[in-house]
Amino acid sequence: MSASTSIRLAQRMATTGSLEPARQGRPPGGGKLAPHAALLIGWVEAQGDITMPELAAKLKAERGVTAHPASLSRFLIASGFTVKKNSAGDRIRSR
Template sequence: MGHCYSLDLRVRVADFVEAGHSCRAAAQHFDVSESFAIKLVRRTRDTGSPAPARQGRPPGGGKLMAYESFLIQTVEARPAITMPELAARLLEEHGVVAA
């Protein structure tokens, strides 16, 4: 898993390289990996921003999305329901195995 650097550090590294220094010099100066500096500069050139890309799956997907309203209603009706109980209700009422 990658290390998450602050936006402030990302901007400073990108600006350092933009000022004419090499990516490797920026990495040494800011005590980050060369790979990070190189990928950051590439990302900044491609997107115009040194901000990190969103991680994880895009929202709105997954096999349980079709059952979202059922799951929300079940939890609202019984807030103390456990995950195994919720999975059993989903299987019982919709035939879906949430594994």
């Protein structure tokens, strides 16, 4: 271990009381879709076969919030939705 690494570890131990590395990345739970979570989930549960571009257009029209379809998809997946196909081959979202 180099001297500089030892110094940094000693400083971390003195300031935090632990040698665990700090959390990296953005803090969880934020984002511009979080305030609209209940609305988005309600729309998807009411119309399970809604596409992400349709959902983005509806969000823009009703709330004035611009969101990319991929962002909406990631948000719904994080909320517990999965994309399933029914017997007719159509995609539907289920939770």
